[in-house]
Amino acid sequence: MNILFMGPPGAGKGTQAEYIVNEFHIPHISTGDAFRAAMSQGTPMGVEAKGYVDKGLLVPDEITNGIVRERLAQPDCNAGFLLDGFPRTLQQAESLDGMMTELEKKIDVVFNLVVDRSLLLARLTGRRICKSCGATYHVMFNPPQHEGVCDKCSGELYQRSDDTEEKVGTRLDEYSSKTAPLLDYYRNKGVLKEVNGEQDIQLVTAEISSILRGLGE
Structure with missing residues (x-):
């Protein structure tokens, strides 16, 4: 089963990806992990990518595509994979189609977790972190016993600078504009399956599982 996972920041992709990987025994491939592995292993594409990264330059699409192809060609992907964070553009999607043809594979399903923008903002701006021990809380879903105070060490809780409403809103706008064509x-x-990501986690998981098992029949 070859799966693409899409959805905006805060949609819950990580939780659902973990379920799919454990249930269907396929690797979870993120572009970040693939980049780090390629560079540390010194693969041809990894060496090229490192040259750009070391100079603080953006890695060109052709190298990103090459790293993804190298990863998808590895033996642990023979029974399937879950690809997260790629493609991000139509050009990358077309390149992925070419990779699939070369590797004699195909994308079986593309999941898109759909969540209202206002809920995404609430999820992403509600995170609080302890300055002392690093414990993480959420004002809505996992609040501390006393506002602004860590339960574990009584340290002060703070909001990361990139978790503010303005910066989160910018990230969501960018994601939306780039993803709509995809x-x-x-x-x-x-192959697109849209899933209501506003449901309880267990219901989202059940819906995804039902779709995947239906495809496997």
């Missing part, structure tokens, strides 16, 4: 691309291919 959703149409996969919708037209008939």
Whole structure:
């Protein structure tokens, strides 16, 4: 089962990806992990990427595509994979199609977790972190016993600078503008499955599981 996972920041992709990986015994491939592995292993594409990273430059698409292809060609992907964070553009999606043809694979399903913007803002701006021990809380979903105070060490809780409403809103706008064409691309291919990410976690998992088991029949 070859799966693409899409959804905005805060949609809960990480939780659902963990379930899929454990239930279906396939590797979870993120572009960040693939980059780090390629560079540490000194693969041809990893060496090229490191040259750009060391200079503080953006890695060109052709190298990003090459690193993803190297990863998808590894033996642990023979039974399937969960790809997260790629593609991000139509050009990358078209390149992925080419990789799949070369590797004699195909994308079976593309999941998109759908969550209202206001809820995403609440999820992403509610995180609080202890300055002393690093414990993480959420004002809505996992609040401390006393506001602003860590339960574990009584340290002061703070909000990260990139968790502010303004910065989170910018991230969501950027994601939406870049992703809309991709959703149409996969919708037209008939492989897009949109899942209500506002449900309880267990219900989201159950819906994803039902779709995957239906595909496997």
